[in-house]
Amino acid sequence: MAEPLKVGVAGLGTVGSAVVRILGARAAELEARAGRPIVVTAVSARDKGRDRGLDLSGAAWHMDASQMARSADVDLVVELIGGAEGAAKACVETAIEFGRPVVTANKALLAHHGLAIAQAAEAKGVAVGFEAAVAGGVPIVKTLREGMAANRMGRVFGILNGTCNYILTRMEKEKIGFAECLADAQKLGYAEADPTFDIGGFDTAHKLALLATLAFGVQPDPDGIYVEGIASITPLDLQMAEELGYRVKLLGVATRTEAGVEQRVHPSMLPMDSAVARVGGVTNAVEIDGDAVGALVLSGAGAGGDATASAVIADIVDIARGVGGPVFGVPAATLAAPSRAPMARHEGGYYIRLSVLDRPGAAAAIATRMAEQGISLKSIMQHGKDDDTAADAVSVVLITYATSESALRGALDAIEADGHIDGAPQVIRIEKR
Ligand SMILES: NC(=O)c1ccc[n+]([C@@H]2O[C@H](COP(=O)([O-])OP(=O)(O)OC[C@H]3O[C@@H](n4cnc5c(N)ncnc54)[C@H](OP(=O)(O)O)[C@@H]3O)[C@@H](O)[C@H]2O)c1
Known part of the structure; x- marks a missing residue:
């Protein structure tokens, strides 16, 4: 029998728990796809005593995620802690330093440190999978990195934050104000207690930075993105949009221009009958304009434990099969320095x-x-x-x-x-x- 792939999972929250559960429940099917068993041998989280509804009896517990990343128990490290700094960053850096491939859903980490992480991983010859970091369960990273390889991309844009899309869809359908919809989104668990990151457009910006890197071969540049959130949108704006044949969506848009790559996040009016405009509720949608294939649209669940775990596990299976290659599709050393097309233009x-x-x-x-x-x-x-x-x-x-x-x-x-x-x-x- 082929050697099992020993997986260490750091972070056992919404996504980490779903990953461990699905890896256990689908072990036989995943082994068939991967060509070898995939076994969770180590885990890390803050609270060891918490009942997570998981059988963790076969996994070593590590209080320190970096210690887990360097332990002999693991061949591959899955980072599902979150945050651009701290334990998540240390865990990923340690895994790479010890020559272990990494799978992460952490858009904040990759938007801010993706270049250094890709350089370190490529120097060590280890893979870093981040399918789940953009649009959750929608396989947009693989599509851009592999499926669109023959294309020169003109624009990539989409709905990358389910919370904002839920709020705008309800405001439009029920003709109610922003504050009321936000409160409902918080009650339903679609929005955080501090929603600034989502409704201010910053979460979308992190994902857009990664899409722009994959589509245009530029270094991730989250600080070069023009960002506006949705808090100023009123029911009258949505009504007027409808009368004019548009729908308002919070879009992340990256476009190749003569002045550089224009990256912007803001509420946008889209023709009502366009594919992305038709996507409502918490669903995400991304359109890629490639010169060979034309417009390609992917949509689906952008968040949630199982949907995000779907993307995490796809990366684990790829790595188990030995599929590798540069993190952003081209060697990190060849990614162009950011050339920001000014918003004024x-x-x-x-x-x-x-x-x-x-x-x-x-x-x-x-x-x-x-x-x-x-x-x-x-x-x-x-x-x-x-x-x-x-x-x-x-x-x-x-x-x-x-x-x-x-x-x-x-x-x-x-x-x-x-x-x-x-x-x-x-x-x-x-x-x-
Ligand atoms: N939730 C989604 O729908 C979704 C979608 C796409 C991407 N993501 C990304 O996936 C990642 C995880 O998100 P999540 O929603 O699963 O987060 P979460 O539910 O808040 O879980 C975070 C986990 O990390 C653990 N943790 C926190 N600090 C730690 C530390 N210092 N050392 C070890 N473990 C630590 C926590 O431990 P305790 O449980 O003991 O507190 C918890 O298990 C984030 O990068 C997020 O952006 C999430």
Whole structure:
């Protein structure tokens, strides 16, 4: 019989417990796929006494994940602790130092330290699998790294955070406000007690950094990503989007441009009948535009124990079969240094909602400020009042033809300075199909 692959699992929470359970329950099928048995021989978590509903009798317990990573009990280390620093980083670094392959679901760690981790792993000739780090159970990493090898990618974008998509979908369907939907998402366990990381767009940014690296061969650059969250979206914006034939989604978008790779995370309007726009609830969806294959869309469960374990175990099986190769598809040394396309040069259409004060000449002044920046308006719609519309104001929605972010900002700054509007303008970028 082939030698078993001895697996050490660090972190036995939502994902780690599901990995251990499925590895045990599907042992025979996984052995057939991997060509050798896969056995959990060691585990690590903080609380040894906690009942996790798992049979851990055959596994050595380590209080220290790095100690587990260097123990003779393991051939492969699965890191499911989380966080860009601390125990997770030490565990992964130790595993590589000791020549052990790693499987991780940790997007924060790879977004911030992926280059150094890939360099260290390649120097030691060990694999690092991170399928679960982007879009949970959706096999987007393998698709980009292997399935799309023949393509030059133009754009990769998608819904990468289930919490945000759940909130926006409910706001749209039930015409309720952001705060109410967020509270429900927290009650249902879709959102953390501190939801900033999800709703602020930062979780999406970590995943986008990894997608951009895989698609464009650039070093992960999470600090170069323009990030806006969804907290300012109102039911009126969603209603207007629907009337205009769009749906609002929090998108991570990475695009190859002449000025470098543009990476941005923000609420976007997508044509309602496009594949990504149709994906609702906690589901994730990613579209890749490749020059040979055209547009490819993958969607599915972006989170949850079993779905994420599905991706973790796929990586374990690959490594058990001896499938390896550079971490990001090309040698880490060849990844290009980040060349950030500045957001000011972003070009596209815009939805702008203004609370225009009821004064003579206000509408004409706004149109003039747009024209001064060379911005053409596709439509102007006056609408009722939103919750945040002042008593003596009306909501006016402008849709622009393609223009630059800097021209738009110039026009909006001038409009604000003219004093015809109440509060800050709402701006939602329109993502082309
Ligand atoms: N949950 C998802 O749906 C999902 C989806 C995609 C990716 N991920 C990623 O998967 C990873 C794990 O997420 P999760 O939701 O499973 O987290 P979780 O439920 O919070 O579990 C974290 C686990 O790590 C253990 N831990 C914490 N500090 C430790 C330390 N210093 N040494 C050893 N173990 C330690 C905890 O131990 P105790 O149990 O003893 O407290 C717990 O078992 C994260 O990187 C996350 O971003 C999660």
